[in-house]
Amino acid sequence: MIEFSKIKEAQERVNKVIYKTPFAYAPILSQKVGNEIFLKKENLQITGAFKLRGAFNKIASLPEDKRKKGVIAASAGNHAQGVAFSANYFNIPSIIVMPEATPLTKVSGVKEYGGEVVLAGNNYDEAYEYAINLAKEKGLEFIHPFADEDVMAGQGTIAIEMLEKVPDLDYIIVPIGGGGLISGIASAAKHINPHIKIVGVTAAGAPAMRLSFLSGSVQDTSFVKTIADGIAVRDTSPVTFSLIKELVDDIVEVDDEEIANAILFLMEKQKLVVEGAGAVGIAALLHRKIKFTSPKKVGVILSGGNIDVTMLNLIIEKGLLKSYRKMKLIVTLVDKPGSLMKLTEILSREKANIVSIGYDRTDLNLAIGDANVSIALETRGLEHQESIKRALHKAGFRFVVE
Secondary structure, eight states: OOOHHHHHHHHHHHTTTOOOOOEEEOHHHHHHHTSEEEEEEGGGSTTSBTHHHHHHHHHHHSOHHHHTTOEEEEOSSHHHHHHHHHHHHTTOOEEEEEOTTOOHHHHHHHHHTTOEEEEOSSSHHHHHHHHHHHHHHHTOEEOOSSSOHHHHHHHHHHHHHHHHHOTTOOEEEEEOSSSHHHHHHHHHHHHHOTTOEEEEEEETTSOHHHHHHHHTSOOOOSOOOOSOGGGOOOSOOHHHHHHHHHHOOEEEEEOHHHHHHHHHHHHHHSOOOOOHHHHHHHHHHHTTOSOOSSOOEEEEEEOBOOOOHHHHHHHHHHHHHHTTSEEEEEEEEESSTTHHHHHHHHHHHTTOEEEEEEEESOOTTSOTTEEEEEEEEEOSSHHHHHHHHHHHHHTTOEEEEO
16 A cells, blocks of 8 residues: 555645546436446546646656656656646656557647657557667656556545545545556545445456456456557556555456447536546446445546547447447348338338438349348437337348447
């Protein structure tokens, strides 16, 4: 466990620059999941994510002679902006190594805070290896995004703020990538209330820490793939894993469709823009991944809001499909006059709104004289979709749901 005195010292430092983000009751979500849910809105932090806390505390803790040489970091985005902001505050140079596929919004954010961006590697771990070598070459202090006690202490200040506002919390739900956030949160929260439950959430496409937690030993993976780029960490850090094994009560996982659904829910119901990594806790609640024996008071950390706007259309699309408000079908019909009209008449009677349609008679898998109609519909939920499928079956149409 990180010493609570270190987390309190971090709080004194970071309070100079951070925004003390709201920790607010979420009535719609609470009613939906049957618990009292409170949201810690770190997506509203100055740099758009919690990472500012740890980065600032680490750089503020450096001896002056080390700090003035400058700093370097590897990050998929949020730690990068935290380091660049903090370096700019102390008027020192910073280099940020980011994976080549990092969204433009996060690259631009780093540059706006005065950081020099170097793109290298296909994921965080490859960017990290490049940054470590560059740090040695240039004699710069490397600011680790999670496996550093000062960084974790900075992140732990979030738990202090949460428990000051709602002292009787039963659970805190935390996103997990490298594990620095949950290590700091758990250390602070368990010191204040040893009975509080800490639950981590990983993305199914970045499962290393969950696999390690379940097996009891460090497990690495060969690749990561998830829309939650902020927690897309390939390998397990032994440093954070040792703390997680000691302090965390459970780790659950959510897939990309569930994350997209949570992002859409937060936009529609909470009027909050949250990135994939920041929405995993909500995804876990909405999709019943955490089992509560009775109604509890639950704090959920929305860790960041730096979502790439070019991804929003894809995420909204996935969210609509997951929540049964959109339906995609491929319907096979006889290629003759009136067939398409018959299909659209059925959909009209079912009050399904057609938003796109395509007609293909050249597919090699089609019998001669048949055609495929690909169609996207706006629907009103699962029951409505089942009604549409029954109507198509009754009319003799062959179809598949995409």
